[in-house]
Amino acid sequence: MKVPTSKPDALPPGVRRFLYFVFCWLNRNIIVLRGIGAVLRLFPYVGGWFGVAARASAVRGVMTRPQSFSNTAHAPNLASGEYLIGMDPGPTYAADKQLLDERLDALKPTLPASADQEARRLVADLKNQGTKPFDLIEDYLMWIVFRAMDPLFGSATDRMAAGAHGNVKDSGLQRQYLMEIRYVAGQLLAGSSATLRVQRRAELCADALRARISGVSNDIQQAWKVPASPDLERNAVGLAWISHPVTVQSGALVVQELLRRPEVHKALRDEAAKLGDKVWQCGNFRNSVRNHVLELMRFRPIFPLLARDVPRDTEFQTGARRNAPCPGGGKMTVLSIAAMFDPQAIPDSKQFCPSRDWGKQEDLRWLMFGYGTRQCPARVYAVEILTSALIGLLILPELQLTDRESKAITYDGALMSDMSVRFTEQAGKDSHA
Amino acid sequence: MLKMVRQQMICIIATRWSDVSMDFSDTGDVYLALKALFEDVEVVQFASIALLPARADSPDQLPSLMLELAIEEGIDPRDMLYRLVNHPSRAMWSLYRSYAPDGGPDIESSRNEHLLEKLMERLSIAEGGFVGARDRTARQIQKEKELLDWTRNEARALKATKQYGADRASFALALARRAFQDPQFEWAFEPAPRSYWRGSGASISAKVGYVLVVFCLWLTVVWPVSALLGGLIRVCAWLFEVLRSAVQPAIDAIYWVLCASIRGAIALIVLGLLWWLFLIALPALSARWRHWLDGIYRELERPTQTQSSSRTYVLCWIFGVPLVLALLACALVFTIWPGVILSTFFAQKVLVATGLLAIFALICVAVDRSDRPAKGSGSDPHEDDVPRAQQVHQSIDSCEALLAEERVAHMVSLTDIRNPNGWSAWWIRVSLGIVTLFGRVFFTGGRLGDAPGIHFGHWHIIEGGRRYLFCSNYDGNFGGYLDDFINGATAGTTLAWRWTTLLPRKSAVFGQPEVKEPRSFPPTRFAIFRGVKCEMKFKSYARDSMLPHVYRFEARKATLDQIDLATALRDALFGERNDKNDDLIMRAIES
Numbered sequence A: 001m002k003v004p005t006s007k008p009d010a011l012p013p014g015v016r017r018f019l020y021f022v023f024c025w026l027n028r029n030i031i032v033l034r035g036i037g038a039v040l041r042l043f044p045y046v047g048g049w050f051g052v053a054a055r056a057s058a059v060r061g062v063m064t065r066p067q068s069f070s071n072t073a074h075a076p077n078l079a080s081g082e083y084l085i086g087m088d089p090g091p092t093y094a095a096d097k098q099l100l101d102e103r104l105d106a107l108k109p110t111l112p113a114s115a116d117q118e119a120r121r122l123v124a125d126l127k128n129q130g131t132k133p134f135d136l137i138e139d140y141l142m143w144i145v146f147r148a149m150d151p152l153f154g155s156a157t158d159r160m161a162a163g164a165h166g167n168v169k170d171s172g173l174q175r176q177y178l179m180e181i182r183y184v185a186g187q188l189l190a191g192s193s194a195t196l197r198v199q200r201r202a203e204l205c206a207d208a209l210r211a212r213i214s215g216v217s218n219d220i221q222q223a224w225k226v227p228a229s230p231d232l233e234r235n236a237v238g239l240a241w242i243s244h245p246v247t248v249q250s251g252a253l254v255v256q257e258l259l260r261r262p263e264v265h266k267a268l269r270d271e272a273a274k275l276g277d278k279v280w281q282c283g284n285f286r287n288s289v290r291n292h293v294l295e296l297m298r299f300r301p302i303f304p305l306l307a308r309d310v311p312r313d314t315e316f317q318t319g320a321r322r323n324a325p326c327p328g329g330g331k332m333t334v335l336s337i338a339a340m341f342d343p344q345a346i347p348d349s350k351q352f353c354p355s356r357d358w359g360k361q362e363d364l365r366w367l368m369f370g371y372g373t374r375q376c377p378a379r380v381y382a383v384e385i386l387t388s389a390l391i392g393l394l395i396l397p398e399l400q401l402t403d404r405e406s407k408a409i410t411y412d413g414a415l416m417s418d419m420s421v422r423f424t425e426q427a428g429k430d431s432h433a
Numbered sequence B: 001m002l003k004m005v006r007q008q009m010i011c012i013i014a015t016r017w018s019d020v021s022m023d024f025s026d027t028g029d030v031y032l033a034l035k036a037l038f039e040d041v042e043v044v045q046f047a048s049i050a051l052l053p054a055r056a057d058s059p060d061q062l063p064s065l066m067l068e069l070a071i072e073e074g075i076d077p078r079d080m081l082y083r084l085v086n087h088p089s090r091a092m093w094s095l096y097r098s099y100a101p102d103g104g105p106d107i108e109s110s111r112n113e114h115l116l117e118k119l120m121e122r123l124s125i126a127e128g129g130f131v132g133a134r135d136r137t138a139r140q141i142q143k144e145k146e147l148l149d150w151t152r153n154e155a156r157a158l159k160a161t162k163q164y165g166a167d168r169a170s171f172a173l174a175l176a177r178r179a180f181q182d183p184q185f186e187w188a189f190e191p192a193p194r195s196y197w198r199g200s201g202a203s204i205s206a207k208v209g210y211v212l213v214v215f216c217l218w219l220t221v222v223w224p225v226s227a228l229l230g231g232l233i234r235v236c237a238w239l240f241e242v243l244r245s246a247v248q249p250a251i252d253a254i255y256w257v258l259c260a261s262i263r264g265a266i267a268l269i270v271l272g273l274l275w276w277l278f279l280i281a282l283p284a285l286s287a288r289w290r291h292w293l294d295g296i297y298r299e300l301e302r303p304t305q306t307q308s309s310s311r312t313y314v315l316c317w318i319f320g321v322p323l324v325l326a327l328l329a330c331a332l333v334f335t336i337w338p339g340v341i342l343s344t345f346f347a348q349k350v351l352v353a354t355g356l357l358a359i360f361a362l363i364c365v366a367v368d369r370s371d372r373p374a375k376g377s378g379s380d381p382h383e384d385d386v387p388r389a390q391q392v393h394q395s396i397d398s399c400e401a402l403l404a405e406e407r408v409a410h411m412v413s414l415t416d417i418r419n420p421n422g423w424s425a426w427w428i429r430v431s432l433g434i435v436t437l438f439g440r441v442f443f444t445g446g447r448l449g450d451a452p453g454i455h456f457g458h459w460h461i462i463e464g465g466r467r468y469l470f471c472s473n474y475d476g477n478f479g480g481y482l483d484d485f486i487n488g489a490t491a492g493t494t495l496a497w498r499w500t501t502l503l504p505r506k507s508a509v510f511g512q513p514e515v516k517e518p519r520s521f522p523p524t525r526f527a528i529f530r531g532v533k534c535e536m537k538f539k540s541y542a543r544d545s546m547l548p549h550v551y552r553f554e555a556r557k558a559t560l561d562q563i564d565l566a567t568a569l570r571d572a573l574f575g576e577r578n579d580k581n582d583d584l585i586m587r588a589i590e591s
Helices: A015-028 A030-042 A044-050 A056-063 A071-077 A091-105 A113-129 A136-148 A150-162 A171-193 A196-215 A217-224 A230-259 A262-280 A283-299 A359-369 A379-395 A425-432 B002-006 B029-041 B077-085 B091-099 B108-121 B138-161 B168-181 B183-189 B204-239 B244-285 B287-301 B307-336 B344-367 B394-403 B421-441 B478-488 B490-497 B535-545 B560-574 B579-590
Strands: A306-310 A314-316 A324-326 A330-334 A399-401 A409-412 A415-423 B009-014 B044-052 B064-071 B123-125 B128-131 B409-417 B454-462 B467-474 B500-502 B549-554
Touching (some): A071 A306, A113 A136, A113 A379, A136 A415, A150 A171, A171 B108, A196 A230, A217 A230, A230 A262, A230 A283, A230 A379, A230 A399, A262 A379, B009 B077, B029 B077, B029 B091, B029 B549, B077 B108, B108 B123, B123 B454, B138 B168, B138 B579, B168 B560, B168 B579, B183 B560, B244 B307, B409 B535, B421 B454
Antiparallel strands (some): B009 B123, B044 B549, B128 B454
């Protein structure tokens, strides 16, 4: 297994920190990225100068040419070693993809029931909270996603979370495991601009994760019913860090966007209240919440921009009169957030409209998960899990951030590490009553 | 930037250590557990454990357990400790178990969390340090060593075929081809990574350019901000009909910041030019000037108290110090009140102040008796006052003997900080900041000044600023190491040690060294001269301050020269084919 080694910072002191600050700031203030996207859509040739695809047509064009615009751009940010997301198509990619599809198939029979079950359990606990603040990520989303994704590792899940010699009932060890994979995933989100500290932390956690997986490889082998091989461990490592943290972060972003739209929140809560105990069974309501999740993710995607390697000289259609040249050996950027708000492709793109008829543009609806053959294969499952999590929140007393957004949400670079929420005072009293 | 260097060298000082009977021997559980932990974690390059004796005024006289960790660049100490504490081997818990005599919390995660918090409280990040083998991880060092060994073996095999005779270029090319075709060296296709100061920022022009860019960025921030604020104030004054004279001071203040920045830069450049002119250009052009400067330097560095050295010292105080201070004051005045500097009145003031300073210096030197031997002491001012029968404690000897063969040597020195502690600690921090900055930016080739062989050397101020800890991992032996410092990094070493003293203390445990008589660091001149040049006294002082280690871990047992050679070979084998690279390959296999 090829393991990336740590590299010193080749940039002058201060430059990386500045770049990372700008990157994180843009991620947190997504409206600025949308503004930049709007300008680049209007003047696509400007995007061409900088190798940025902004229009929906341009993004589609780039994402459907994986040989010319390669996913290997992700490879340096995979702290725990090679995995599908950073590979070019080939025998290893095909074998890994097949294994991944098999693992994802295990989710089919259990979702959304398993996510619903964990959400209900946590909702019951949280209802007794009163107006005491809690962390939406660590006390709610993290566990729903963890339990819903249980079938990915089957019987080995608990052993993996506790480590080869740990007590499977020790929730602290599970939390430690979830933090470990969060930091490994954080490097993928932060990209090459990440400071040395963020990179090193990801590498340390990746080392710990590899050692952990290696220690429980027999359990995984039995759960997956495949022969032992180095590829087994590599895939288990990759699947562990990529599945959980990205879904949790997406969930936090969805809730952040929802809390910024009190009227939408209220309408959904009213609908849930009307359904009463049938809220988990009502298919129409679930569809409506799912549509909301997708729309909220459109406004606040976890990957608003993506990098692609350009292995050989080529060009891409920006939407301007001339194509933009891309020199081989370089990189280009896909501004997917700009494409998701392209008025030429999506009518009333600026409006928050979960029930929008996407018609022929249905594929663009899932653009936050990538596009074409390299689109996230677990997108449907992720949305199902987040739908369950959101339904749980809707039946809880009304939520609010404990303070202003800048204080209630703690960021760790590009990652959201804490989201402190509580029930509104009235809601808290009602729930106690 | 400096923080990143400092964070590479950390110590955990567990005070009031009661478990002094813990078995750290090679066959003990703790030794094996720690070894396995550090080998598995792979980012710890050196580690050691030593027992620090308590201060004489400590009530219970319990020692402190020091765990020294030299880790790779960029890792936050908390992340490092988190990884170590939560490692499934539970080695850290076995080391620090005495903190919880009842066994601690039952749940493993709570126990680890508890331990992590305890260790974070006891964490000491180096105040300053130097890393010799920069930009190289333990894994990289290992891989490059394997490449070096492989190349030497291949070279032997190739030579046996007698195909190439004396044609070095063809021989190097054949070796490079073989290496390139071997899939195990795929990692070496990429040149060895280099950080900015060793890579694109290595040249002097890049360093000057960096400073210039930072200054220009500062101006580009100040300029628009001052223009914007000035405009805003004017608009507000016009809107609210405030008198222009009322807002003028604010506008002037903003303008002043901008001008003062530019004047400050000019003053710095002029000072730099003066330094260059008198200390570099003139000595190069005039032999007389060079000899004169060398003479002053030699006399200031002279370890013994001779008439000529005393005379030079006094004259420097009377003429040199006031002159330098006057120059600095002029630069400061030019930056802050530029109009004043051109007036005759100011020139007179400067002359008077310089004269007064010189008189004051003369009085100070006349009154100061610290540099003179006490009456009746019988010591000769022309000789070092060192007990000739200086004995090294057996435990230190044993530690050095253990590391003597094919291992990286190690020393731990513990001294006390001179009174007043706060003042001395502040100066130490400033001095170490300068040493660390120079080590990071200028001495990028693995040598600190002219001192080679330092892997990780670091200084800590501990116990609330009362004690000073120095740990070093170096090549060779202690005597040679100190000689390198005395001759190669005189000013830096004197700066780092001059605020220390050695107070009497009992041994940490039976069989470890104690300090019976108080000792002091050799006297210095102008903070950076003499000091370590009193060789015997300094060596004896350093020896007396040393403590033995009870545990030692080295990720790789290679000298700095071997590490550098292996990295250079990697770049030469997989780089462009030219004479320089061919020669390097041949030298690598022949050495």
